[in-house]
Amino acid sequence: MSHMVSATELAELRSSGVRILDVRFRLDQPDGRSDYLEGHIPGAVYVDLESELSRPGRSDEGRHPLPSTEHVQDAARSWGLNDGDVVVVYDDYRGLAAARAWWLLSRGGVDVRVLDGGWAEWQAAGGDVETGSAEFTPGTVTLTDIAGDSLTIDEAAAFPESGVLIDARAPERFRGEIEPLDPIAGHIPGAMNLPMGVHLREDGTLRDLDSLRRNFADVGIGNETPVAAYCGSGITAAHTALVLAEVGIDAKIFHGSWSQWSNTPGRPIAKGEHTS
The missing domain is CATH 3.40.250.10 (Rhodanese-like domain)
Structure with missing residues (x-):
């Protein structure tokens, strides 16, 4: 099974209740919330990479230390995720931030894919656009250990x-x-x-x-x-x-x-x- 979905495939999945996460992040603009608010895939929830897919740490832990399973689980629940959800993640810069979300969630047992080409591909395909924040109900997803494939x-x-x-x-x-x-x-x-x-x-x-x-x-x-x-x-x-x-x-x-x-x-x- 592919870990990617096209814009066309995502448009079809939206009718089946897929959950969508917007993980915009760049080194020159780590907080992508303002861009998200200006326009995103309808229903997408904004995810902050630095606070939700990473954690604060010492310099000798690296710039984006691996967060705990509990930290990511709490964040995932705040995005409205439940056990059994199909999740699609995207960003607006080469798929890097989306891949971080894919890695953590997939290691936690979530069925997650990445939008191939991200936000630009969605726009190029003429996909619908929503502004402001998406409305959703907090979820109850339970993640398994996300750290097993991380090297010391x-x-x-x-x-x-x-x-x-x-x-x-x-x-x-x-x-x-x-x-x-x-x-x-x-x-x-x-x-x-x-x-x-x-x-x-x-x-x-x-x-x-x-x-x-x-x-x-x-x-x-x-x-x-x-x-x-x-x-x-x-x-x-x-x-x-x-x-x-x-x-x-x-x-x-x-x-x-x-x-x-x-x-x-x-x-x-x-x-x-x-x-x-």
Whole structure:
């Protein structure tokens, strides 16, 4: 089963009571509520990534620490979710924030998909638009443990010995040429660089499955390869995990990602191209 839905498919699902979550977030505009209020898919509930899909933490926990199951469950109930609901999530920037919601909710046992192409694709398809806040009744959903597929920093360090650790950041950040957000430039030793953008078409939708499989094969990943992903703070890595799931490959995520690694004294730093 695909983890994605098209705008056309979502329009059809709306008549069956699907729950829709609007997870707009960008680094330059982390609070997307104002954009949500100006226009969103009818019935969509706004989700705040930083307060509901993350938690406050120390610098050595990374910029977007993994929240507890109870924290996400409380948030999901506040969005009106109930056990058995089908959920579709979307955002307005390349599917990154939506993928974070997909990861946490799917690990919690929710049937959740991502709108391929997000808000832009919905608009391009001529979908209906609603303004203001959606009305809904708080729900009673119960989530299972969301942390089982999240690596600790020590597990991430050891992962290249037994599988492929993907660094989903831009190549220049991987090589250590620039670092706009974290205190040290570089990457985790043994990691392989596979920027998330290679999986997307210009319109922000996913490329065909054969192209996605070739992307992963280029860094040594096949159907049986143990795979984990990290990025700057664990958001983009969720998108890589989503794409892997779409081609039938399970992945783990190092949620602390580079922001945790670079803020933890004593961790080795690699620079340049792929290393081992």
